[in-house]
Amino acid sequence: MRTADLTTASILILLGGVVIFDSLRIGIGWGTDGPRSGFFPFWLGVILILASAAIAWQAWHRSTTKAFVTREQLGPMLKVLWPATAMVILIKPLGLYVAAALYLGFYMRWVGRHSWLAVILCAIGVPLLTFVVFEMWFLVPMPKGPLEAWLGY
């Protein structure tokens, strides 16, 4: 927990530094027509650094034995995260519907160990339903790939 707190605070301090650096570049003072663009972000950066430093100081002086994440917790979390990331990568070449179908099917089979019939029904049914709702009823276009093009959409 302490390591995670310290790491987060350090990242936030770094971020504050970046914000201040960029604000100084565009000017933090008084321009011809009021405060310059960097005025507001500059002070935000200052507050961010001060507050994060104080959090880091608190975390340093407080010892907790509670782990930020245990191995048993991390596993299922990553099992959601990396297939989701893979789906997002696949959206570009395949379109959202096909990527969603693959993701749904993969996760159901891999984590849930559902029967192939259930997997196929869900993986095809859900994207089909979203397609009807979004593309046909509400006319909200989603990213489409070769399959939709082949079907004429």
Next chain:
Amino acid sequence: MGIENLFHGFQIAVTPFNLVVAVLGITLGTIIGVLPGLGGANGVAILLPLTFTMPPTSAIILLTSLYWGALFGGAITSVLFNIPGEPWSVATTFDGYPLARQGQGGQALTAAFSSSFIGALFSIVLITFFAPLLAEIALRFGPPEFFAIQLLTFSSFIGLGGGDPLKSLVSIVLGFILAAVGLDIVTGQLRMTFGFVDLMKGFDFIVAVIGLFGVGEILLSVEEGLSFKGISTGMNLRVVLDTWKTLPRYTRTFVRGAFIGFWMGFKPGGATPASFMSYAFAKRFSKHPERFGKGELEGVVAPETAAHAAGVAAMLPMITLGIPGSPTAAVMLGGLIIWGLQPGPLLFTEKPDFVWGLIASMYTGNIIGVLMVLAFVPFFAAILRIPFAILTPLIVVVCAIGSYAVHNSMIDIWYMLIFGVVGYVFKKLDYPLAPLVLALVLGDLAENALRQSLIMSQGSLTIFMSRPISGVITAAALFFFLLPVLTPWWRRLRASPVPRKV
């Protein structure tokens, strides 16, 4: 003056189309409230793109109904599954779940829904009368007053939020920084883009809401292993009627809860502390405080009344001042802008149809809502029996669709994933997420109000103190900012034996 307007509002809200919209919204909202990882805020965010083509009044009715549904849905999971769907239903689990385990789930749910309804109704009546007054006062506000209100908004997160005040501060500042990324509309300068074209558009708060609350919540909930051990509802008409007969016993609890809820609720972040506060008060004034936590019906009534009174009260600053009181209200505010409405006090004079239609729909929405959840609880509870290996990827896909639809841009889905991981880490480290979202929404408004005020005063910060209205609000804001510092000091002062003068 209010009554004719309200009557006019009912004529708008009670058209067949708008009633269908309300029923649809409540159904979806309850489902969203029941599902882990989807709550009011991201449910509204995901559905927002679907309302772009609707008339604004129907659109807001859909979104507010969704919100009422989500509020009701949260009670179902709290009572039957011991899973608080929203932070403000945590207190409901204390007595709701023990009741359900004793086979009195039906009574607990009926009490929860009825108290929600009463709490909500109380706030709606107050909104009906206070909103026009507040809007009239707000018409005279200038930039310093608006900035002072923003200060008050964020100070209450720090002073009343309950968590680590420093972490609340970091959340707020981070939200403002994210809001500042991209084009500065005042000077036309690019800020913090570092030459990346994708950063020029900045970060959309809707995507942030979906990522932080939706994906982040999913990552958190699978960590727990996600096994739902639900208890059957045991709901039928007889149980409902019998429970209703016992409810008048808790009149004092209702009144107390509703007042606490409204008072806490129109300030941001109020619903959660309101529900805990109401629970604590009910316990303190009860004749049997020892029964609390073991299955006392009053322990369900108290937090639910307050939470819903607060949830509704959060709409008051949104429609009168253009400053949302909760992340959900913030997303609706974003909707208002997208539908071409200017949120703020002018809404009452320029779009009376919209405002009064909205207020009237709060009445109809909550009435329809309470009847629907009472009738269909078993159906909604059954949703959680869908295996989580289907629910989890389904929610992620829905989140991705919602993020993409806001601007039709692929980069937003990536932001959603990143915000998801950030939300996961922040939740674990107790950084509150609501202030971040609110700051992201209000960033431009707050910055412009600050700049305009400083231009008015030639750069002097005293302008916030010297004008009467903004002076009072700023003073209140400073008090809340200092509250975390003052409280321990005050406690020490009282605890230490004070030398008495003889």
